[in-house]
Amino acid sequence: MNMHSTPIAVHPAAQAYRMMTDEELGSLAASIADNGLRDPIILGKVKGSTEQPAIVDGRNRDKACGMTGVQPRFEVIEFEDEDAIRAFVKDRSERRDISKGQRAMGHALLFPDAQKGRQGQEKGAGNRRV
Template identity: 40%
Template sequence: MEPALQIHPVAQDIPMATEAQIRALADDIKANGQTAPITVTEDGVLLDGRARLKACETAGIEPRSTTYRGTAPVSVILDSNPRHQRLSQNRKALIAARARLAFKDHYNA
């Protein structure tokens, strides 16, 4: 069995789909297949697709993934997630602050 993926800290700040939403997505994936892959870094950090991953697990289907090989993983997270969620101002501020720290760490490394 493969080890569980690590979730990027900025991605963890984005609210997860509800159990009902995951069940509906799992049913859709069973009926129609997984239409969008999850995005994972080369070292196994999930950037996008937590709900798809959980839905595939629920459906008993091996998830499709794509490997991100770029240098700005936080950009992938911010570009792919907030447009799918209705986030409160507090949550947006938290995500922005963590993203700023991640960028700072990346560029000061």
């Protein structure tokens, strides 16, 4: 039972990290039902963009609100660029209860170019003769 009149898109950066398990989501939904939504769902967009803001933090809270019928609260943040959105999502991931491997995978999905550069250095790509 989602309370939104239209579905809110999830920013691709936010999808780099896993959703809660059904058990974790049930616990969050029960907490929201008992105590209300404490932290707003963060919507982000790039300054000057004509695209609608998308969820950059709070996919699980949004889903839990829909499960319980609690009206979600939103906060919209305008970012300078897509890199700023990815950095925000990465910073928020540090608070999550995820394993080091899950965090590393999320970071790799957020910043694929950084991983490519690191792999090239590890393989000695800078030492090749042309």
